[in-house]
Amino acid sequence: MDNPIPEIDKIRRQLMTIEKPKKLKLLVVDDEPDNLDLLYRTFRRDFNVLKADSGINALEVLAAEGEVAVIISDQRMPEMKGTEFLSKTVPQFPDTVRIILTGFTDIEDLVEAINAGQVYKYITKPWDPTELKAVVQRAAETYDLLKQRTEELRRANAQMALLTSLVNVTQLSTSFDSILDPLARSFGESFGCDGCILQMIDARELAPIQGSYSTAGKVENWLRSDPLTTQAIASGQMQVSVNVSNDEKLAAVSHYSDNGVKAHLMVPIIYRSQTLAVLSLQWKQPFALREDELKLIHSSAQLAAIALTATRCC
Template sequence: MENSIPEIETICRQLMSLERRKKAKMLVVDDEPDNLDLLYRTFRRDFQVLKAESGIQALEVLATEGEVAVIISDQRMPEMKGTEFLSKTVPQFPDTVRIILTGFTDIEDLVDAINSGQVYKYITKPWDPLELKAVVQRATETYELLKQRTEELRRANAQMALLSTIVQVAQVATAVEESLEPIAIAFGENFAADGCILQLVANNSLNSAQGIYSADSPIENWLTEDPLVKEAIVSKQIQGSVNIPADPDLSALNHYTASGIQAHLVIPIIYRDHVLAILSMQWKKPCQLREDEIKLIHLSAQQVALALTSTQAV
């Protein structure tokens, strides 16, 4: 039932590994059916290939499917040139890597598109399949690097915002009860939880003071019934299950089945070996926390303990 932190980290890494093994999405756009089918056959083993016969149709595909890693588009198409289509994808999907196929010399359009960052590379028609595969491989690596950097920046900003919120709460709250909800909201938003509860503990039991965050509909507080909470208070260690439907000790519990929660982490907030509060983070899908996020949870829990004690001293 209960998972130690090393076990939680292992399961999270397994879930992340499965996620990474999914095929990346690619969109191929060409008004010639034979070329479109050839592109599909060339890349279907390595990518989830989406097809469109025009720029307008391609925009509709993106609106439905969302971001793709690579777009390969023919340049000369009716209604909309390839460069015009690609330029329309930049604002919403800045990290997508774009490749143009061209069978004629339209240097001005291509140079403008490349210089403005809308096109990664152009390939002349008829193309060499090996050359095109090599270009797409480099394009995919570029996309993954861009996504990694974007995610690292987002993560750093989110972590700074979380720690900043905790410090700010400690400075402005005049009573410990006032600090609970803003801290719960900060954790819930930072870790994309569906629900988050920060509840005070006294004499190794939960008391009525609580702060609740809910991503959508209101959530119920069933922590007094939860075995993970009881174990976290007793052991003074993080407890959790990252995949409750697969956990026979938890999946049959009424509060999990009724709430639809599929992952639950319980973090004891400890100061000088005393449990001051319990932080409960809940997700309606199996958890995919990264190692750095778990480290942030440890660090933030220490900051929350300081915030609560400083507020109690006011």
Template structure:
């Protein structure tokens, strides 16, 4: 079976390799064009630098571009002070790190902004380029750490919700078919999949008309055409495909390319040696599943096996 992957560590490394490093975004705000140009030239090699000549324009840029890692804003600008602009970015972008540039002694504004957590650091004009670069690098590192902690929290919450869903389904589902949709939906949400299919298996083959889709999936069920599904059932091992150099699309699976898939994970759900179902997780963007997350998927899938067995014989 070409490109079939059964080792979880290997799968994790293949999935992580899809992540293409990108320059972090930075927004620089100053009403003086020369300062904007200078800031742009200073940081363009290491950042994707966005520019705005006022606080109002900067808010429009953020609305269009989304979150940035670092904001550098001048303090004294017409219509809106830098501290006021930065305070308005906090609710929507709490992880963004904010730096203020000031050529004046706006002590009260700066102290209030710093104490409230709205400003990471202030730099006086004229600034030293090396000092500013060092401050911005520390700010970018701080942003990365904050995002990592936020992602860890969201991941833990999603995984707790997944396990709670499995338990709830085991207790409340009136039929075997009724267990499939909520479980598929929970797996898709927990691992940020663009699509998830949970399909029953009968006699070492996919059962007819038993594919259940999560709400995120927008494609037809083509699992019966994918040789990795057959391999997962036969081997009782996780199979994966990633859109990486050397990994070809299986013959006849035009949906891989048509739907823009970047990764496909097939997990057999096994109870006492019998494959009860297969779980298909599909991503249309780079997927960064660590080995511990893959182990959680595998463990959770086996718990689903208990649920399917219990529901089959006791409902």
């Protein structure tokens, strides 16, 4: 398995068949029903638009829906001004881009909010629809860029943490058996898995020796009855079901529904053309890893193979 690209390309093609571009979420907040309806109709074609008629209700919408890309809020509303509402969203949703609509000259409030990073731009009422659309489009692009940079930083930190963990496990483990659970945990935590099994191979068959990790605290090992296991051992290549509910070859395999597993990546651990183990990464939601994360799994599996070989020989 010197070249992981064909495997990763195959997984990417599978993802392309199930992934559909999703509209970004846009929250519009205004206490005037006509304005709220106009904002909804202006953006409903390009965004998944959520509505709220007050800052308090908008906070409830965010609590239920989670992060949105852009918030457009009126400034002058009863109970809570727009800038006050927006300031409350910053700690939990720092990447959300915030726009204020104002029909008044609330310069002091607006300048303070803009300087504090709480407001991306303000638009005066009555707004020009073309101008507002252009501003919101730029805001959405800014959000995408922020998310991309945040994700890049997260992935870089995860990569460093995984590689450091693998090295530490190898150096600190005193026996072969003691290395398996920590290795499974390192992979599971690094890639947000709900379950992870690292099981040794003997004569191209699963051996009893294994390590495991689970967010639920218990892992049921059903790899012996899984077609992906057989395919991974036979081919020496990663096998994946990106969305089990749409995977015909796994339709009759009951352990997926029994354990709530929606996606499964099976990685053979190979050293000098010999399959030493298989690594099972399981998620309770459809597959969501990026190409660089797949490459990291591949390279880390090679490091794990070296660690297993070195520890077994000691």
